[in-house]
Amino acid sequence: MTETDMITARSLSRSFKTKSGPVEAVRGIDLDVRPGEIVGLLGPNGAGKTTTLRMLTTLLMPSSGTATVAGHDLVREPRDVRRRIGYVSQVGAPPSAGTIVGEELVTQARLQGLSKADATTRLSEVAPRLSLGGLERRALLELSGGQRRRFDIALGLMHSPQLVFLDEPTTGLDPQSRANLWDHIRSLRDDSGVTILLTTHYLDEADALADRVLVMDDGKIVADDTPDALKARISGDVITLAFGVAGELARAESVARTAVPVREVVVTDSALLVTVDEGAVAVAPILRALDFAGLSPSSITVNRPTLDDVFLTLTGRSLREGAEGDSAA
Amino acid sequence: MFTEMFVIFQRQMRILLRNPVWVFFGLTQPILYLALFGPLLKNVSGGGLGGDSAWRVFVPGLLLQLAIFGAGFAGFGVIQELREGVIDRQRVTPARRVSLIFGRTLSNMVTIGVQAIVLVLVALPFGLSASWSGIASSVVLICLLALGISAASYAMGLILKDEDGFAPFIQGVSLPLLLLSGVLLPMSLAPAWLRHASQVNPLTYVVDATRALFRGDFGNHDVWIGALVTVALGALLAWWGTRTFQRQSA
Structure with a gap:
């Protein structure tokens, strides 16, 4: 742990009460992310990736443990954390009729505390960067899958955060749109120095994007290394x-x-x-x-070796088998 | 805080105005009651009914119905927003949780206020003659009530999280409360047991107050009791709704 770490989490845990008793979604994980890193959280559905992300973005109170995110304590200073982070959730339900790309982006920026003028200026910077230039007046319902995802990412960037969380950024996209989105995500770090923590259950995505991969299984981090080192270490x-x-x-x-x-x-x-x-x-x-x-x-x-082989060696289970389990909490 | 609230209010109103069909949809039910049920009351005697005064009894009830259904169903909207990811992405901003919920309830309140005015205007050609200041005060009371109910409805939507749970809940709560408040016919016509049951329903006092206001009977104690009940109920529901919204987004 160093003073300058973007994320420092210690023994972070979260359990949920369910009808069949308490479920420990995240079981005491330690996590360090340095500024400018792209870190991938890889694991099957139900491994605890989304729960981890929701805790680190102040959307969910940890049951126990501590975390400092973008320089502020997660539990004691949630508003300071929120000011400094961007969050892009998993792809949601189709948007409501009557929502317009530019308006939604400006609304988001204003909730982040930007003035109306600053929000409009920021829109003209962010939209072209995510290839949304010219789509500001388009209804959300008319966007393609790839455009919708880029719009989602733009929402998380309006206030120029230092740290961005992406929850399964390319799930459901066609191969071309995925590759395109990967380029956009890489350029966030390469051009603006944004630190990125992303979850994925795609092996190739973690391999293609992440400097470091944290493999999660059953609420625990079972490996933490570069994609290449993980592969070399295993097989x-x-x-x-x-x-x-x-x-x-x-x-x-x-x-x-x-x-x-x-x-x-x-x-x-x-x-x-x-x-x-x-x-x-x-x-x-x-x-x-x-x-x-x-x-x-x-x-x-x-x-x-693929990360699938890595996962098999680390957990004794294939990633694909695990993906058929229950959905993420 | 007011900027944040206004930003949310603006967003909700914009979306609503682009789909004005919902505004009209909310109005069709009370207008149908007005056109297809109201005329029957002219020929009923007793309970202050009969003749043209029937409208002064009936229209306040329809205003309450508008608030209960209009604001009560607000939770459906928040369930959709939850699914779209709108709620989460707003929660990740430093905006105060109070602003997130009150920006929304404010838009419900304004919508119901406008619908109430339209309803009164539509009732005029049917034969409604009532005190203008009474009508205005009634609309204010209805708006306050709508504020509380919509806040509570948003909270319930966040707790239940899907329509399958929310729809039976809201139907199960709103219809008995509405009937027990004597919206269709005054409770003075009710047998004793029903009248007693209606006396524990806070909405009864709201209807009684608006009826007295429509008569222009400002000095009537129904007005003061009803106004107090409305303010207390609105404040209680708004407080509970905000608290729940805050807890759900811990």
């Missing part, structure tokens, strides 16, 4: 060498073992699966050694 890269002639497999195995330091070798009916620390570095020496021994594989692929 390493797998080089798959396919051979047309079955007899070559055994010779190829011993050649590969002597060529590079391997973690593990698995021989299947038609292929050799060699696990190494760095696939990109190991593939050339293996090929050279195979060639020297007169062996030529019919195909070669190098697979980096």
